Amino acid sequence: MLTKIYSENTNLREVSKVVKILKEGGLVIYPTDTVYAIGCDALNVRAVEKICAMKGVNPQKAQLSVICYDLSDISEYAKVGNSAFKLLKKNLPGPFTFILPASSNLPRIFRNRKEVGIRVPDNNIIRTIVRELGNPVLTMSLRDDDEILEYSTDPELIYEKYGSSVDCVVDGGYGGIEPSTVVNCVDDEFEIIRQGKGELVL
16 A cells, blocks of 8 residues: 655554554555655564564564654653753654664564664654554664665655555655764764764753
């Protein structure tokens, strides 16, 4: 399914179709404030296994990130100290992935994980989907370095390539090509481990 959702005046009827797919364990491709990404309901273990198999990663070992709706949701899934909270508050929503100590609320497939990546993208489409779902979305970048650019930015070309592998592609307009900036916040010595889109405000 290819569905058009606008960032402004987001159509909740179309959003509800995407949310239904996620609740049923489906995989969805959607825009963020950086690149197009693929995701599933982070609390649905079968869906997590499915997306990890598709991307060829081991869920026990891979660096996994989840999209939350806003700051208040983050503490459900990660342990956020005072200094880290101040940093997140200054920079979110935005094109950042913050690595934080994982909480015990993540599903058992993540049980042995000590860290989790947290995103709150500055993109109304995926945040509305996450809000309506009521759960975080496990997210992985769609972009592979050896792919031609158009497959990562044009939603219709993305649908041509991946439509048979996922349950829905959300057309939110052309996507970006620059990934998020990744910041390690596991301790109070914050460290940028990948500089991408966005300048971190300290």
